[in-house]
Amino acid sequence: MTKTTAAPPARTSHAARPSTARPRRRPGVEGIYYAFLLPSLIIFTLAITLPALIGIFFSFTNSIGFGEWEFVGLINYIAMFSDPAIVQSYLFTFGFATCTVIVVNIIAFLLAVGLTAKIKVKTGLRTIFVIPMVVSGIIIAYVFNFLFSNSLPTFGQAVGSETLSSSILANPDLAWIAIVIVTAWQAVPGTLLIYIAGLLAIPGDVYEAADLDGAGKWQQLLRITVPLVAGYIFINVILGFKNFLNAYDVIVGLTDGGPGTATRSIPMTIVTGFTGGDYAYQMANATMFFIIVVVISLIQLRLTRGRNAR
Amino acid sequence: MPRSPRRAPRALAASLGLLLTASALAGCAGSGGPETVRFHLSKPEAIPYFNELISEYNASQDGVEVVLDSSSNLQAGFLRGNPPDLGLLNYNMEMARFMERGALSDLSDMPEAERILPEVQELVDQYATYPGRTSVLPYSVMAASVIYNKEIFEAQGLEVPQTYEELIAVCDALTTAGITPFYGTFQDPWTVAQGFFDYTVGGDVDVAGFYDELDSLGTEVGPESEVSFEKTLAEPVGTMQELIEKYTNSDAPSKTYGDGNLAFARGEAAMYLQGPWAFGEIAKTSPDLDLGTFPLPMTDDPEDLRVRVNIDLAAWIPEASGSKEGAREFLSFLFQQDVMDEYNAAQLGYGTTVDAAPVTDPRILGMKEYYDTADFYQGPSQAIPQTIPAANYLQGVALGGDVESALSTLDGDWARLALRQ
Incomplete structure (x- = not known):
C-alpha cells in the first residue's frame, strides 16, 4: 500500500545523484544530464552560495556595507542576544509561523476534502479558491488594511463590540491575528492544490472496501483519508512553516511592524541592516536565522522520512 | 504550489543578471558619443x-x-x-x-x-x-511645523499660540467648541516620529547638542549617564503623550497619513503635525482651504520657538x-x-x-x-539610525505605552549600536 501513496514530489534537489544502480548507462548520455544541471549550478553558486558565504564572513566584522571595516569577533552575535528588538522579532515570527501553519493546513485540508467530493460546480469553485494565490502579497495586504481599519470598525460599532470598534491593527494584542488571517488567505490556495493532488491519488477501491466493511463517512475520513495523505500534510507543514518564517510583505502592508514593535518579523529586522547601514550586525542575525531554519528543516525532514517508511 | 523559498531568489538573480548584461551593453553603445x-x-x-x-x-x-x-x-x-x-x-x-x-x-x-x-x-x-x-x-x-486651519482659528477667535500655556488654552477652547485640536494618524509610525515627537522634542531640547553628547558617550549611554533619551527626553515625550491623549481624534490609532490628509482637508481638525509635503495632498481635496503654519510652542518663552527643517x-x-x-x-x-x-x-x-x-x-x-x-x-527622529526601530517605539508611546520604558529601550539600542560599530 505504501507504494500507492505516491511519494511527495518535493525533493527536487540540485544534487540529483546519478543513480549507481544502473552502471550500463553510456557516458555520453550522462554528460547530457550534467549539462542540464550546470547552468543552474553556476547561477546558484554565484547568486546564492557565494554571497551567503561572503555575508557570513562579514557578520564577524563591523562593516556597514562598504568602506573600511575590521574584525570584531563575536560581538555582533553577543549584541544580538541582548537586543530586545531582535528577541521580540524571533518570538513573534515563530509564534506567528506556528499559528499560521495550523490555520492554513486545517482550512486547506477541509476545503480539499470538500472540493474532491462529488459536488456540483467543482471546477468553478476550485478556480475561485485559487484566485488569492495570483494576487501579490503587498496588494492583498493594503486591501485588507483598508478592511481592518475602516470596514471592520464600522461593523464593530454597529454590533456594539468594544474590541472591534477600533482597528485591530492598532491593538498590540490583536494585530498579529490580522496578519495570520491575511497570510492564511493568501497561502491556503497553494496548500489546497497539494491536498487536492494528494486526495485524487487515493484509489477509489479503498473507500469501496471501507464501505463494505461498514465504515461511516467520518471514520473513512479519519482512518483512510488522513493516513493516506499524511505525506502531503508533512510537505505542506514544512513548506508552509518555512514560507511563514520569511513573512515580510504582508506585514509591511498591514502594520509595518507595529503597533510599537509587536509584529516585527525577523526578515523585517534583517532588511533594516541594509537600509539602515547596520550590515554586519544584521548579517549575524541572518546567519543565525539561516542556521535555525536549516535545523528545523532537517528535523522535519527526518520526521517525514520516518513517516513515509511506514 | 508554494515554491521552495530558495528557488525564487535564484530565478530573480538569473533575470537580474540578464538585465544587467543588457544595460551594460546599452551603456557600451553610447560610449562613443x-x-x-x-x-x-x-x-x-x-x-x-x-x-x-x-x-x-x-x-x-x-x-x-x-x-x-x-x-x-x-x-x-x-x-x-x-x-x-x-x-x-x-x-x-x-x-x-x-x-x-x-x-x-x-x-x-x-x-x-x-x-x-x-x-x-x-x-x-x-x-x-x-x-x-x-x-x-x-x-x-x-521647513515643517504645525499646519493650522486658519478658517477654524478665525471662526473661534483664536490667535496663533506663542507659549505652551497659550497652546493649551487654544486646545481647550477648540475642545469646548467640539472641534478636534490635532488630527493624529498613528497607524503610520513615521507620522508620530516626524510630527509629534520631532516637534515636542525640538521645541524643548537643543537637538544637535543632545546628539553630540550621545555620540561622545557611545556605549556609556544608559541609566547612569548624564545625558540619555530617558533623562533628557522624558519631559518633552511625556508632554507629547499628554497632548495626544487629550487633544487628538479618538480614532487616531487606526488612521493613516492618507486618512489624515483627507480629514484635515475636510476641516475635521484645527491642527495637523505634518510637513509641507502634505499641502499638495490636502489641496487635492480642498484646493482653496486657507492654511498656515506655526512652530509648536513648548516653553513659556516665545524666544524659544523653533521650526523643524x-x-x-x-x-x-x-x-x-x-x-x-x-x-x-x-x-x-x-x-x-x-x-x-x-x-x-x-x-x-x-x-x-x-x-x-x-x-x-x-x-x-x-x-x-x-x-x-x-x-x-533637524528632526531628532532623523538622527537615530534606521536600524533602531524608533518610530515603532514612539508609536507605542502614542498609543499609551510607557514613556520611560520606550526611552530606556532607545538608550539600550543606542549603546548596543555604539558597541558594534
Whole structure:
C-alpha cells in the first residue's frame, strides 16, 4: 500500500545523484544530464552560495556595507542576544509561523476534502479558491488594511463590540491575528492544490472496501483519508512553516511592524541592516536565522522520512 | 504550489543578471558619443521639473549627456564602486555614512559652495563630517511645523499660540467648541516620529547638542549617564503623550497619513503635525482651504520657538564617479539662482543660498522669520539610525505605552549600536 501513496514530489534537489544502480548507462548520455544541471549550478553558486558565504564572513566584522571595516569577533552575535528588538522579532515570527501553519493546513485540508467530493460546480469553485494565490502579497495586504481599519470598525460599532470598534491593527494584542488571517488567505490556495493532488491519488477501491466493511463517512475520513495523505500534510507543514518564517510583505502592508514593535518579523529586522547601514550586525542575525531554519528543516525532514517508511 | 523559498531568489538573480548584461551593453553603445553623466534623483515630485532641465541642458551643449537615474539602489552602487556621477536627493543619516567614509568628493573649490548659507551648511555637518572637505551642497530645505486651519482659528477667535500655556488654552477652547485640536494618524509610525515627537522634542531640547553628547558617550549611554533619551527626553515625550491623549481624534490609532490628509482637508481638525509635503495632498481635496503654519510652542518663552527643517535635496559627486568634470558642470547649471528659485517656489522649499528669493507662499510664510534667523533644528527622529526601530517605539508611546520604558529601550539600542560599530 505504501507504494500507492505516491511519494511527495518535493525533493527536487540540485544534487540529483546519478543513480549507481544502473552502471550500463553510456557516458555520453550522462554528460547530457550534467549539462542540464550546470547552468543552474553556476547561477546558484554565484547568486546564492557565494554571497551567503561572503555575508557570513562579514557578520564577524563591523562593516556597514562598504568602506573600511575590521574584525570584531563575536560581538555582533553577543549584541544580538541582548537586543530586545531582535528577541521580540524571533518570538513573534515563530509564534506567528506556528499559528499560521495550523490555520492554513486545517482550512486547506477541509476545503480539499470538500472540493474532491462529488459536488456540483467543482471546477468553478476550485478556480475561485485559487484566485488569492495570483494576487501579490503587498496588494492583498493594503486591501485588507483598508478592511481592518475602516470596514471592520464600522461593523464593530454597529454590533456594539468594544474590541472591534477600533482597528485591530492598532491593538498590540490583536494585530498579529490580522496578519495570520491575511497570510492564511493568501497561502491556503497553494496548500489546497497539494491536498487536492494528494486526495485524487487515493484509489477509489479503498473507500469501496471501507464501505463494505461498514465504515461511516467520518471514520473513512479519519482512518483512510488522513493516513493516506499524511505525506502531503508533512510537505505542506514544512513548506508552509518555512514560507511563514520569511513573512515580510504582508506585514509591511498591514502594520509595518507595529503597533510599537509587536509584529516585527525577523526578515523585517534583517532588511533594516541594509537600509539602515547596520550590515554586519544584521548579517549575524541572518546567519543565525539561516542556521535555525536549516535545523528545523532537517528535523522535519527526518520526521517525514520516518513517516513515509511506514 | 508554494515554491521552495530558495528557488525564487535564484530565478530573480538569473533575470537580474540578464538585465544587467543588457544595460551594460546599452551603456557600451553610447560610449562613443559625449561623456555620460548619470544623475541620481529619486524624489518623485521633482522628476518632471528636472527632466525638463536635463533636456534643456543636453540640447545646449555637446560635451556631456546627462541621464536621469531615479531607481537604482544607491547602497549597492557605492558597494560595487559604481555610484551615480551626481546625486541630488534627501540628505539624512544614511547618506551621511557615505560621506563620513570619504565616498563623496570635495566641492569646496566650486563657486556654488561659497553661496550656501553657513547655517544651512552647518545642518549637513550635524550628521557627519569628513576632514577638509565640503562634499555636500544643500539645494532645498523643507521647513515643517504645525499646519493650522486658519478658517477654524478665525471662526473661534483664536490667535496663533506663542507659549505652551497659550497652546493649551487654544486646545481647550477648540475642545469646548467640539472641534478636534490635532488630527493624529498613528497607524503610520513615521507620522508620530516626524510630527509629534520631532516637534515636542525640538521645541524643548537643543537637538544637535543632545546628539553630540550621545555620540561622545557611545556605549556609556544608559541609566547612569548624564545625558540619555530617558533623562533628557522624558519631559518633552511625556508632554507629547499628554497632548495626544487629550487633544487628538479618538480614532487616531487606526488612521493613516492618507486618512489624515483627507480629514484635515475636510476641516475635521484645527491642527495637523505634518510637513509641507502634505499641502499638495490636502489641496487635492480642498484646493482653496486657507492654511498656515506655526512652530509648536513648548516653553513659556516665545524666544524659544523653533521650526523643524530637513535638507530635502542636496547635491554631491562621488569620488568613484568616472565623469566628475561633467557632473560639476551640470551641478553648476542646476545651482543657477533662477533654477533653484523656481524649484523651491514650486515645491514649497526654502532657499539654501545667500541670494535665494524669499518664500512667498502664505502656507509656509509663518515659518519665514524663524528660518531667516536660523531658529531651526533637524528632526531628532532623523538622527537615530534606521536600524533602531524608533518610530515603532514612539508609536507605542502614542498609543499609551510607557514613556520611560520606550526611552530606556532607545538608550539600550543606542549603546548596543555604539558597541558594534
